[in-house]
């Protein structure tokens with residue numbers, strides 16, 4: 300039990316979630332390395348949501364609301380840190396949720412499917428009995444996608460995604476949104492909208508934004524998406540790291 304008075308309480312709580320998920324068997328072997336990298340970047344931004352991240356979140360939610368078939372792709376780390384919040388966001392923007400693992404094993408897929416169902420999300424895609432297709436005709440796990448989910452999606456939110464998979468998704472013509480604390484990652488650079496923030500802060504904030512943007516005129520949302528420049532926003536995100544550490 301971590302005392303609330305501990306100066307690194309929030310961060311240690313997230314570590315505990317990751318450790319527990321590893322014990323439960325649904326994390327990738329390298330999940331802790333990925334988490335540690337995220338922690339380091341979060342430290343550099345002062346563990347706070349920056350202005351460019353907020354701007355990217357508004358654009359991301361607008362894009363999700365404008366989409367015909369938006370999908371949130373989930374892996375072990377994202378699930379361990381924010382399963383209930385992901386389900387809430389999916390409901391708020393009317394998106395599907397699909398399990399899509401970089402290090403895919405049937406056992407992990409099965410454990411994650413059960414977990415989402417236990418948390419009240421019955422229609423989880425990417426389960427073992429789902430209909431799978433391959434993106435860009437690449438017949439490997441990296442390119443596998445649910446026929447009614449990612450395969451048919453126009454916009455996909457890919458939090459904490461590996462660069463190889465992000466590239467395959469991008470090449471298949473999808474509109475890609477990522478949440479990645481590393482603004483220099485291939486995934487961040489390749490995405491249409493990159494949110495440099497911790498998934499535990501970003502997802503609940505995006506759900507709040509969705510409640511606000513849902514009442515807006517469609518034209519306003521289109522304008523928000525069209526005016527956004529991801530490269531410029533990433534530069535500003537990197538600038539925030541410098542400003543925070545002066």
Ligand code: PTJ
Pocket residue numbers: 326327329330332333334335336337338340374375376380399400401402403458459460461462478479480481484496497498499
């Ligand atoms: O469950 P699987 O098999 O799909 O595997 C999941 C991981 C995350 C292990 C896999 O996708 C992977 O190896 O990813 P990478 O290449 O390590 O990239 C993950 C990115 O997420 C890195 O750029 C990290 O900085 C970032 N990251 C880690 N924790 C967080 C984060 N971004 C936002 N919030 C976090 N809490």
